[in-house]
Amino acid sequence: xxxxxxIKNVLLxxxxxxxxxxxxxxxxxxxxxxxxxDKVIDGTDMAILPPFYxxxxxxxxxxxxxxxxxxxLFTWLTEHxxxxxxxxxxxxxxxGTKLAILEMIKSGTVFFNDMYFEIDQTxxxxxxxxxxxxxxxxxxxxxxxATREEKMALLRNWKGSDSQRVVLTTAPHAIYxxxxxxxRDCAQLAAETDTRLHIHISETEQExxxxxxxxxxTPVRYLDKIGLLGSNVxxxxxxxVDKEExxxxxxxxxxxxxxxxxxxxxxxxxxxxxxxxxxGLSVALGTDGSSSNNNLDMREEMKMAAMLAKVSTxxxxxxxxxxTFEWATVNGARAFGIDAGVIAExxxxxxxxxxxxxERMTPNYNxxxxxxxxADSSCIDTVICDGRILMQHRHxxxxxxxxxxxxxxxx
Amino acid sequence: xxxxxxIKNVLLxxxxxxxxxxxxxxxxxxxxxxxxxDKVIDGTDMAILPPFYxxxxxxxxxxxxxxxxxxxLFTWLTEHxxxxxxxxxxxxxxxGTKLAILEMIKSGTVFFNDMYFEIDQTxxxxxxxxxxxxxxxxxxxxxxxATREEKMALLRNWKGSDSQRVVLTTAPHAIYxxxxxxxRDCAQLAAETDTRLHIHISETEQExxxxxxxxxxTPVRYLDKIGLLGSNVxxxxxxxVDKEExxxxxxxxxxxxxxxxxxxxxxxxxxxxxxxxxxGLSVALGTDGSSSNNNLDMREEMKMAAMLAKVSTxxxxxxxxxxTFEWATVNGARAFGIDAGVIAExxxxxxxxxxxxxERMTPNYNxxxxxxxxADSSCIDTVICDGRILMQHRHxxxxxxxxxxxxxxxx
Numbered sequence: 001x002x003x004x005x006x007i008k009n010v011l012l013x014x015x016x017x018x019x020x021x022x023x024x025x026x027x028x029x030x031x032x033x034x035x036x037x038d039k040v041i042d043g044t045d046m047a048i049l050p051p052f053y054x055x056x057x058x059x060x061x062x063x064x065x066x067x068x069x070x071x072x073l074f075t076w077l078t079e080h081x082x083x084x085x086x087x088x089x090x091x092x093x094x095x096g097t098k099l100a101i102l103e104m105i106k107s108g109t110v111f112f113n114d115m116y117f118e119i120d121q122t123x124x125x126x127x128x129x130x131x132x133x134x135x136x137x138x139x140x141x142x143x144x145x146a147t148r149e150e151k152m153a154l155l156r157n158w159k160g161s162d163s164q165r166v167v168l169t170t171a172p173h174a175i176y177x178x179x180x181x182x183x184r185d186c187a188q189l190a191a192e193t194d195t196r197l198h199i200h201i202s203e204t205e206q207e208x209x210x211x212x213x214x215x216x217x218t219p220v221r222y223l224d225k226i227g228l229l230g231s232n233v234x235x236x237x238x239x240x241v242d243k244e245e246x247x248x249x250x251x252x253x254x255x256x257x258x259x260x261x262x263x264x265x266x267x268x269x270x271x272x273x274x275x276x277x278x279x280g281l282s283v284a285l286g287t288d289g290s291s292s293n294n295n296l297d298m299r300e301e302m303k304m305a306a307m308l309a310k311v312s313t314x315x316x317x318x319x320x321x322x323x324t325f326e327w328a329t330v331n332g333a334r335a336f337g338i339d340a341g342v343i344a345e346x347x348x349x350x351x352x353x354x355x356x357x358x359e360r361m362t363p364n365y366n367x368x369x370x371x372x373x374x375a376d377s378s379c380i381d382t383v384i385c386d387g388r389i390l391m392q393h394r395h396x397x398x399x400x401x402x403x404x405x406x407x408x409x410x411x
Numbered sequence: 412x413x414x415x416x417x418i419k420n421v422l423l424x425x426x427x428x429x430x431x432x433x434x435x436x437x438x439x440x441x442x443x444x445x446x447x448x449d450k451v452i453d454g455t456d457m458a459i460l461p462p463f464y465x466x467x468x469x470x471x472x473x474x475x476x477x478x479x480x481x482x483x484l485f486t487w488l489t490e491h492x493x494x495x496x497x498x499x500x501x502x503x504x505x506x507g508t509k510l511a512i513l514e515m516i517k518s519g520t521v522f523f524n525d526m527y528f529e530i531d532q533t534x535x536x537x538x539x540x541x542x543x544x545x546x547x548x549x550x551x552x553x554x555x556x557a558t559r560e561e562k563m564a565l566l567r568n569w570k571g572s573d574s575q576r577v578v579l580t581t582a583p584h585a586i587y588x589x590x591x592x593x594x595r596d597c598a599q600l601a602a603e604t605d606t607r608l609h610i611h612i613s614e615t616e617q618e619x620x621x622x623x624x625x626x627x628x629t630p631v632r633y634l635d636k637i638g639l640l641g642s643n644v645x646x647x648x649x650x651x652v653d654k655e656e657x658x659x660x661x662x663x664x665x666x667x668x669x670x671x672x673x674x675x676x677x678x679x680x681x682x683x684x685x686x687x688x689x690x691g692l693s694v695a696l697g698t699d700g701s702s703s704n705n706n707l708d709m710r711e712e713m714k715m716a717a718m719l720a721k722v723s724t725x726x727x728x729x730x731x732x733x734x735t736f737e738w739a740t741v742n743g744a745r746a747f748g749i750d751a752g753v754i755a756e757x758x759x760x761x762x763x764x765x766x767x768x769x770e771r772m773t774p775n776y777n778x779x780x781x782x783x784x785x786a787d788s789s790c791i792d793t794v795i796c797d798g799r800i801l802m803q804h805r806h807x808x809x810x811x812x813x814x815x816x817x818x819x820x821x822x
Contacts, residue, residue, distance in 0.1 A: 065773075066780035070731040103770045106789075264718035265784070267727040294784035295771055300711070307675035307715065308722075316678040320481040357814050359514045360706055362476075363821035369477035373676070373705040376787040378517075378805075394789075403768050410774035 003038050005349075005387065006031060010043025011356065011367075012343060019048065021349040024387035029345055041392075046353040046381060047367055050341050052109040052298035053332025055257040056198075056236040056286030058116045059125075060088075060096030062103065063410055064291040073204070073266055081291060086144075093118040095409060097125035098402045100296055105131065105396050107297040107377040110350045110385040111338065113234060113257075113286065115171045115198055117145050119154075126166055129398075130390050132350075134336055136171030136198045139186055141179055148182065155193045165386055167195065167336070169234070174200040175219055176207055180226055187228040196232050196336065199223075202245075203237035204268050220245035229254055234335055236286060237262075239269040243279075246272065250279045255335040258327065260304040262288035273309040273318055284332040285324075302328045302372045321372040353382035414449050416760075416798065417442060421454025422767065422778075423754060430459065432760040435798035440756055452803075457764040457792055458778055461752050463520040463709035464743025466668040467609075467647040467697030469527045470536075471499075471507030473514065474821055475702040484615070484677055492702060497555075504529040506820060508536035509813045511707055516542065516807050518708040518788040521761045521796040522749065524645060524668075524697065526582045526609055528556050530565075537577055540809075541801050543761075545747055547582025547609045550597055552590055559593065566604045576797055578606065578747070580645070585611040586630055587618055591637055598639040607643050607747060610634075613656075614648035615679050631656035640665055645746055647697060648673075650680040654690075657683065661690045666746040669738065671715040673699035684720040684729055695743040696735075713739045713783045732783040764793035 002023030009016055012029060020031040028035075068080035093116065104112060114122060115136035126133040137151050146154075158168050170190040172178040178186070190197040202208055202219045215222045220241055223229050231253030238249070238256045249256060258271050276283055285305060287296045302324045309319035333341030333350075340348035354361065354371065358379040361370050371379075383391040390396060413434030420427055423440060431442040439446075479491035504527065515523060525533060526547035537544040548562050557565075569579050581601040583589040589597070601608040613619055613630045626633045631652055634640050642664030649660070649667045660667060669682050687694055696716060698707045713735045720730035744752030744761075751759035765772065765782065769790040772781050782790075794802040801807060 063774055065785055066775070066777040069777070069780050069784065070728050072727060076727070099770060099773065106770060261714075261718060264722040265727065267721045267725050267729075270722060290785070294780065295787075297771075297787065300714070300787070303672075303711070304715070304718065307672060308719070310678045311675040311681060311719075314678050314680075316483060316487070316676065317481050318678075357811075357818075359510060359517060359810070359814065360708075362510065362814055362817045363474055364477070364818075365822050366477040366480070369480050369705065373480065374476055374701070376706075376708065376711070376789070378787070378789045399770070400768075403770065403773055406773045407768075407775075411776050 003387070005039040005041065006035055006037035007041045007043045007048065007353070008033060010353065011047040021384070021387050024349055026343065026345050026347050026349050029343070041353070041382065043353060045356045047356055048343055049352050049354055049371065050329040050343055051350050051352045051383060051385070052328050053284065053336070053338070053341065054104060054109045054112040054286055054296065054298055055234060055255070055284040055332045055335060056259055056288055057100070057112050057114055057296060058289035059100035059112060059114050059122065059296070060093045060116050061289035061291045062100040062296070063092060063096040063406065064289070065294045067291060069294070090118050090121050094121040094125055095402070095405055097122050098129065099406050100290070101125055101129045101131055102396055102399055102402050103296050105129070105383050105390050106380070106394070107299060108352050108380045108383060109296065109298050110383065110390070111332065111336070113169070113198060113336070115173070119168070123161070123166055127161065127163060130165075130385055130388050132165040132338065132385060134167050134169050134196060134198070136169045139170070139172045139182060140177040141182060152185070152189055155189060155195065158193070169196045169198040171198040174207070175211060175222065183223070183228055184226055187226070190232055196234050197228070198234045199236070201235040201238050202240045205240050208240045218242070218245060220248050224248050224252065236288070237268070239263055239271055241272065243275055246275050246279050246281065250281050255282045255284055257284050257286045258305060259286045259288040260308050261301060262292040264304070264308065266292050270308065270312045274313050274315070277319070282331055282335065283327050284335055285328045297377065298328050299371070299375055299377065306372060321366070321369045324372050325368050349384055349387040351384045352380055354379050355381045414798070416450045416452065417446055417448035418452045418454045418459065418764070419444055421764065422458040432795070432798050435760055437754065437756050437758050437760050440754070452764070452793065454764060456767045458767055459754055460763045460765055460782065461740045461754055462761050462763045462794060462796070463739050464695065464747070464749070464752065465515060465520045465523040465697055465707065465709055466645060466666070466695040466743045466746060467670055467699055468511070468523050468525055468707060469700035470511035470523060470525050470533065470707070471504045471527050472700035472702045473511040473707070474503060474507040474817065475700070476705045478702060480705070501529045501532050505532040505536055506813070506816055508533050509540065510817050511701070512536055512540045512542055513807055513810055513813050514707050516540070516794050516801045517791070517805070518710060519763050519791045519794060520707065520709050521794065521801070522743065522747070524580070524609060524747070526584070530579070534572070534577055538572065538574055541576070541796055541799050543576040543749065543796060545578050545580050545607060545609070547580045550581070550583045550593060551588040552593060563596070563600055566600060566606065569604070580607045580609040582609040585618070586622060586633065594634070594639055595637055598637070601643055607645050608639070609645045610647070612646040612649050613651045616651050619651045629653070629656060631659055635659050635663065647699070648679070650674055650682055652683065654686055657686050657690050657692065661692050666693045666695055668695050668697045669716060670697045670699040671719050672712060673703040675715070675719065677703050681719065681723045685724050685726070688730070693742055693746065694738050695746055696739045708788065709739050710782070710786055710788065717783060732777070732780045735783050736779050760795055760798040762795045763791055765790050766792045
């Protein structure tokens with residue numbers, strides 16, 4: 001018999017109710033208050049909301065937080081980030097990911113779509129901490145850490161995670177780090193292994209210029225031509241695209257991941273909110289890595305997106321609180337086929353309990369508005385992932401050890 | 412003999428030290444650990460930073476948080492905000508301001524420059540809660556709550572606050588709500604009463620268009636012509652200005668208050684970061700009221716400003732973490748002649764203690780970068796204003812009562 005958890009007296013869609021979780025799914029949204037359960041959570045003065053699904057990050061880069069800021073992209077990458085990364089050891093990836101997961105849990109995220117190196121370390125950190133993740137097997141030409149064949153074999157031989165919370169993705173880094181043959185092979189490999197294909201597309205103007213020079217066309221058209229775009233593709237950034245490219249992405253069923261903080265901090269450019277929404281694209285939100293953000297806070301990412309959407313379009317109705325919330329929750333879950341992202345009977349039990357006595361949540365005319373525009377991580381009391389409590393009363397098991405290790409190992 | 416407080420073992424500018432506060436000022440930044448003090452704070456694993464000075468808000472509007480969002484400015488104002496405000500009673504102003512002050516303390520702010528109505532209520536709330544404030548005597552044509560003469564008398568007869576933490580300002584609302592005679596009278600009144608003059612300038616394109624129509628020139632030129640601009644002027648927004656207007660503001664010594672969240676949420680426009688900085692203008696940060704933000708979080712405001720500056724100028728070096736930090740701290744204090752905003756001997760003892768064990772503050776390569784780009788309110792352990800502890804271990808005295816009242820009175 002599966003473990004049961006009863007959340008008593010919690011606010012759901014404006015009404016107080018008792019919610020029963022059985023195993024890793026929501027069993028009843030309106031259970032009797034006396035229902036027997038293995039664990040009971042007092043939800044008084046709390047609201048239940050779906051948590052965040054962070055659709056693009058490089059989690060281990062949390063250990064590069066604040067290492068280099070406020071400089072041109074090329075200087076930042078070549079003189080600071082890459083030299084630091086060249087010295088990383090497997091245990092750095094492990095501890096960086098642990099810190100990132102701690103930060104994500106504390107800010108209400110239960111899933112991240114990662115692209116980095118040393119994935120054994122990432123998988124280990126995720127499994128230990130109870131989150132969900134899609135972990136990219138990163139493909140680049142002349143990759144220092146593994147041959148292309150080794151990586152392809154890794155994907156082909158992957159038996160799945162015991163917890164079923166971890167999946168792998170085929171992750172060709174970008175068109176400027178992967179040649180056409182590698183990109184074609186990745187598309188085929190993703191199809192063969194039934195994995196999502198995670199890639200950076202059209203992040204900067206330079207990428208588009210270089211693509212025009214090398215391939216005589218723009219990145220989306222180029223990738224479409226070589227047969228890479230499909231409904232399994234999760235494309236990060238997608239800043240510099242024209243309307244026809246947006247239509248191509250729509251036609252192919254690509255999920256576009258918007259990373260407002262990163263695009264703003266690196267001055268990469270402004271997302272085409274109006275056109276993306278007019279075409280009805282599936283858009284999800286991501287934080288990118290901590291070195292270009294500098295946190296993994298999806299609540300902040302929601303506000304940043306909504307604010308930039310309004311001011312850049314000159315339209316205060318663009319990207320409403322509700323739409324932003326969906327980008328950060330259900331759209332992300334859907335892109336990875338995770339049966340969650342809304343609080344509903346039968347769905348996977350991923351949830352946040354939000355403290356309605358927090359000053360930022362009062363008055364409560366509109367919970368979604370408060371959550372997107374006014375809240376911060378201090379409003380989150382409890383984080384539940386796959387039916388398990390990962391944080392309660394703002395405490396995550398083992399957090400002191402992680403912080404101590406990070407402070408000992410880095411600065 | 413004044414009360415003394417010793418903050419032991421705290422990080423200041425990269426070194427661990429003991430800081431002695433005597434009365435309301437920093438006495439020694441490198442005191443002996445055994446110094447006798449009336450109160451001792453353990454600063455282990457904490458950094459001391461100057462707190463925030465919020466240079467433009469309408470504090471009591473905290474009770475309108477989330478009441479109306481995502482709509483065109485005119486609909487928002489005329490169909491939602493103004494009808495709500497028309498029903499406000501003095502006790503609403505009191506409780507709204509109490510909630511706002513609670514929210515500001517919890518997010519690290521010790522001073523706000525306010526513009527609203529029923530200032531007796533605002534003053535009462537500020538004095539009770541120990542913050543600093545500059546409270547605007549709001550001037551508008553045909554103001555429903557007090558005649559112009561009554562307000563002018565109020566400013567002339569103000570004897571100062573017992574605590575010396577509260578000052579009044581002469582606050583003509585804007586050029587579209589005050590006629591030329593009233594604006595001229597305000598300039599004279601501010602000079603006569605030695606108060607700052609707080610006004611909205613060039614927030615929207617419409618304001619500029621209307622000004623051109625009514626006065627044949629732009630808002631800054633118009634205000635300069637009628638003699639209103641001087642070094643006592645604190646001008647909120649200042650979005651739609653040309654280079655010559657920025658030079659006029661510089662020449663007159665006006666402090667410009669940037670409110671990025673509000674300007675973005677209402678799609679008012681993008682601040683001219685590069686030109687403002689090139690001219691060396693004194694810029695401070697403000698949150699505006701909660702109904703157009705929807706919080707009073709200056710840390711979030713810092714990040715929003717820095718991000719928008721970079722992406723709007725296409726320059727990732729624009730508005731560095733350090734510059735943003737100064738806009739939010741010392742620039743605001745200086746504009747009001749508050750001898751604070753930096754941690755230095757002899758300065759007023761306004762300070763924050765930041766938890767270095769918070770996941771967002773680790774690793775700590777660059778404290779200012781972490782504070783501006785990565786932190787949130789959960790990183791703030793202690794808030795000190797005028798030598799008094801307003802928050803310790805994230806608890807503010809009486810906060811439960813404020814939340815209870817707000818939840819009973821509103822929604």
